[in-house]
Amino acid sequence: MTATSTASTLSTVPSANAKSAANDTAVKKISVIGAGAIGAMFGGLIKRNNPDIDVVMIARGDHLETMQERGYVELRGDWGNVNAQVTASSEPSAIEGSDLVLFTVKTQDTATTAQRFAESIGDATVVSLQNGINQHILSQTIRKDRLLVGMTATNMAIVAPGVIECARRGVSVIGPASKDVTPEVVENARRLLDSSGLPVEASEQILGVQYNKLLFNTMGYASVLSATDFLSGGIFNRNWRNSVALPILQEGFRVLSAAGIPLQKASGGSDVLRFHRLMRILNVPGLDSLVRLVAQGPLHPPRLVFSVYQDLMRDRPTEIDYVNGEIARLASESGVPAPYNSEVVRMVHKMEKSKEKHFMSREEIAQHFRSLGAK
Numbered sequence: 521m522t523a524t525s526t527a528s529t530l531s532t533v534p535s536a537n538a539k540s541a542a543n544d545t546a547v548k549k550i551s552v553i554g555a556g557a558i559g560a561m562f563g564g565l566i567k568r569n570n571p572d573i574d575v576v577m578i579a580r581g582d583h584l585e586t587m588q589e590r591g592y593v594e595l596r597g598d599w600g601n602v603n604a605q606v607t608a609s610s611e612p613s614a615i616e617g618s619d620l621v622l623f624t625v626k627t628q629d630t631a632t633t634a635q636r637f638a639e640s641i642g643d644a645t646v647v648s649l650q651n652g653i654n655q656h657i658l659s660q661t662i663r664k665d666r667l668l669v670g671m672t673a674t675n676m677a678i679v680a681p682g683v684i685e686c687a688r689r690g691v692s693v694i695g696p697a698s699k700d701v702t703p704e705v706v707e708n709a710r711r712l713l714d715s716s717g718l719p720v721e722a723s724e725q726i727l728g729v730q731y732n733k734l735l736f737n738t739m740g741y742a743s744v745l746s747a748t749d750f751l752s753g754g755i756f757n758r759n760w761r762n763s764v765a766l767p768i769l770q771e772g773f774r775v776l777s778a779a780g781i782p783l784q785k786a787s788g789g790s791d792v793l794r795f796h797r798l799m800r801i802l803n804v805p806g807l808d809s810l811v812r813l814v815a816q817g818p819l820h821p822p823r824l825v826f827s828v829y830q831d832l833m834r835d836r837p838t839e840i841d842y843v844n845g846e847i848a849r850l851a852s853e854s855g856v857p858a859p860y861n862s863e864v865v866r867m868v869h870k871m872e873k874s875k876e877k878h879f880m881s882r883e884e885i886a887q888h889f890r891s892l893g894a895k
């Protein structure tokens with residue numbers, strides 16, 4: 521089996537670097553449980569860079585059927601289009617004998633899917649790159665000494681059945697879900713994922729890194745309420761930044777501190793500690809307009825298409841309960857208020873239920889959130 525390509529710009533496809541060299545540990549087979557946007561892109565790129573590894577994609581519906589009919593997944597990005605040859609299935613037996621399993625279903629599907637596949641996972645190392653904090657669910661069915669969790673700041677979408685598009689190549693970080701995992705298991709998994717060509721780091725403090733990313737998303741998912749482009753339309757807009765993003769983020773800081781959860785710094789542009797400083801610096805008079813002008817020019821950052829927006833547009837349930845809802849849950853456990861995050865949860869659920877997705881304007885959302893602060 522070899523990965524094939526249809527693009528003329530192959531040189532810019534993420535390629536494995538010397539540090540990755542996935543196959544010096546003789547990996548023969550990997551599987552992706554939940555081979556949608558994130559999972560199929562990582563699995564497909566690993567296949568491209570390690571043609572000798574068999575890659576099994578566990579999916580369902582027309583996305584599964586298309587991958588089965590074609591025998592490949594199409595990967596689109598700033599490199600053009602490439603195809604990676606994969607085996608696609610919905611059956612647990614298809615993943616038997618895997619060295620590593622990438623676990624990338626939506627958080628609400630975690631428990632049922634982990635139970636269904638647990639036996640076939642066997643001794644494989646399992647890496648979850650999901651949003652939300654799922655280790656307590658996964659560890660009920662998966663060997664504790666093989667369970668790794670993490671976060672990815674990449675941005676992908678299924679743009680058609682069997683076709684995944686990469687909008688942003690950001691950093692991913694993985695780490696042991698418990699002390700039972702040895703550093704060697706972590707490093708082997710990191711190297712294998714890094715051989716996708718998308719940078720993957722390891723952290724001993726993975727829970728703090730996951731919460732860092734979760735806080736980033738609490739602001740991002742609020743930008744979905746008005747279909748606002750998070751950076752150029754949101755963060756670089758003084759009104760939205762100060763009425764929506766900062767109150768949500770600062771509420772998250774207060775809640776995590778009350779819950780005794782330490783935040784860990786993260787690499788890349790979505791580190792919330794760096795982000796918080798940036799938002800305050802942008803309040804220097806005139807600076808945000810200047811930055812917005814630059815951001816609208818040729819150097820403009822790619823638009824983040826948040827997974828909550830993708831889910832709403834596909835009429836799917838979102839993961840809002842596990843992101844802004846996680847902050848609201850921790851707040852209620854710790855006896856502190858979280859009106860901003862709770863309101864994002866309420867509003868997203870309302871949108872999930874309505875057939876016609878009605879996005880309020882950015883100014884209406886900013887005014888609404890200011891009124892919450894005044895209560």
Ligand SMILES: NC(=O)C1=CN([C@@H]2O[C@H](COP(=O)(O)OP(=O)(O)OC[C@H]3O[C@@H](n4cnc5c(N)ncnc54)[C@H](OP(=O)(O)O)[C@@H]3O)[C@@H](O)[C@H]2O)C=CC1
Nearest residue numbers: 554555556557558579580624625627629633650651675676
């Ligand atoms: N997309 C992104 O840019 C990012 C996503 N994430 C996180 O990564 C995780 C995955 O997200 P994403 O890739 O976007 O999600 P997708 O919905 O694109 O992919 C998940 C896939 O798993 C399939 N699936 C779920 N349960 C099963 C099952 N039991 N058997 C077979 N297939 C199954 C789903 O099918 P179906 O569609 O039928 O449900 C879907 O195709 C989420 O936690 C998300 O928050 C993190 C960072 C960025």
Ligand SMILES: CC(C)(CO)C(=O)C(=O)O
Nearest residue numbers: 672673674675825826827
């Ligand atoms: C922030 C982002 C897009 C990852 O980069 C994400 O996690 C999401 O859309 O849920």
